[in-house]
Amino acid sequence: MLVEGYSEMKKFLPAIEMKGEPTIFDEALAAAQERLVRLIIGDQLETQLEQRAAADHKLLLHCQRVISQDAFLESIPDLDLILTDAGFAVVNNEKVTMASRDRVDSLKKGTEDKLQASRDALIAYLLRTTAYNSWRLTEEFEVFASALVTTYEEFKMVAILTNASAKSYPQSWNEFHALLPAMNTALMTDVASYISKEYAIELIGKIRERTQMSPAEKAVFLIIQRAATSYAMEDRAVGQQLATRAYSLMQKDLDSFPTFAASAEAKDIALQHADTPIFSMF
Numbered sequence: 001m002l003v004e005g006y007s008e009m010k011k012f013l014p015a016i017e018m019k020g021e022p023t024i025f026d027e028a029l030a031a032a033q034e035r036l037v038r039l040i041i042g043d044q045l046e047t048q049l050e051q052r053a054a055a056d057h058k059l060l061l062h063c064q065r066v067i068s069q070d071a072f073l074e075s076i077p078d079l080d081l082i083l084t085d086a087g088f089a090v091v092n093n094e095k096v097t098m099a100s101r102d103r104v105d106s107l108k109k110g111t112e113d114k115l116q117a118s119r120d121a122l123i124a125y126l127l128r129t130t131a132y133n134s135w136r137l138t139e140e141f142e143v144f145a146s147a148l149v150t151t152y153e154e155f156k157m158v159a160i161l162t163n164a165s166a167k168s169y170p171q172s173w174n175e176f177h178a179l180l181p182a183m184n185t186a187l188m189t190d191v192a193s194y195i196s197k198e199y200a201i202e203l204i205g206k207i208r209e210r211t212q213m214s215p216a217e218k219a220v221f222l223i224i225q226r227a228a229t230s231y232a233m234e235d236r237a238v239g240q241q242l243a244t245r246a247y248s249l250m251q252k253d254l255d256s257f258p259t260f261a262a263s264a265e266a267k268d269i270a271l272q273h274a275d276t277p278i279f280s281m282f
Helices: 005-012 026-050 054-078 101-128 133-137 139-145 152-158 173-195 197-209 215-232 236-251 277-281
Strands: 081-084 087-090
Touching: 005 026, 005 054, 026 054, 026 101, 026 133, 026 139, 054 101, 101 152, 101 173, 133 139, 133 197, 139 173, 139 197, 152 173, 152 215, 173 197, 173 215, 173 236, 197 215, 215 236
Parallel strands: none
Antiparallel strands: 081 087
16 A cells, blocks of 8 residues: 555545544555556556655655655545444534534545646656656556646646536546546547648657757747637637647747648648637637
8 A cells, every 4th residue: 555544544634633543444445556556656656656766765754755645535424424333423522512514524525625736746756757667558648648738737727618618617627637538539630631640640759868958849839738628628618719820830840840841731721711809818
């Protein structure tokens, strides 16, 4: 286990104050570790971190923080309940005043916000360090890279909230992660019909391989990210306008985009569209 019970869990959760070594969180910790492995780090890193080598201490702390916050959040609804012969009852300790529903809801919201930030911080660390380059070859990382957006915070920076996209706009890290496959589909179909599949695949490779982009490419990359997120959130009008804008910018600077320049899309005169006022926002 990456988090060995309550004693390791409590340092990441200042709200916890329990006597002894309670086992109430053990199952939640196991489930939280499984989620972390499935959503972010993969089996290979899990096995490596289980060895608790000194060189992996920083990454282990990131993972322990995510696991502890996730397990605690999942446990909150059941922490004051016990099953008796007469059914469920609420734990009552005369020396302790039970928290109000508003305070419990506030604790849940605060813990959820911290968990989302901790997941993003873990991914950012894995992206920043060169010590875990093998992670970039995993299926777990491929989900992020193939969507061109690697963290929830980055998504909130690039995604455009409109009336059309509001219903599908992720309100949590889990919803963001669930949207990633749709973002890849949008990139490889709707957006690629303007920028070409070859260039879309090249961009995914640059994220995977940590390849630096030129200033011109960075500017187009942001527009492509926004186009893919808009299409994924079912705002096809904005998605098309953004994909058209990316196409137009690359057409004006083909030397900076050789893969696109060699594509059928770059030579398709039917894709010539005029810019619209929406681009003044970007």
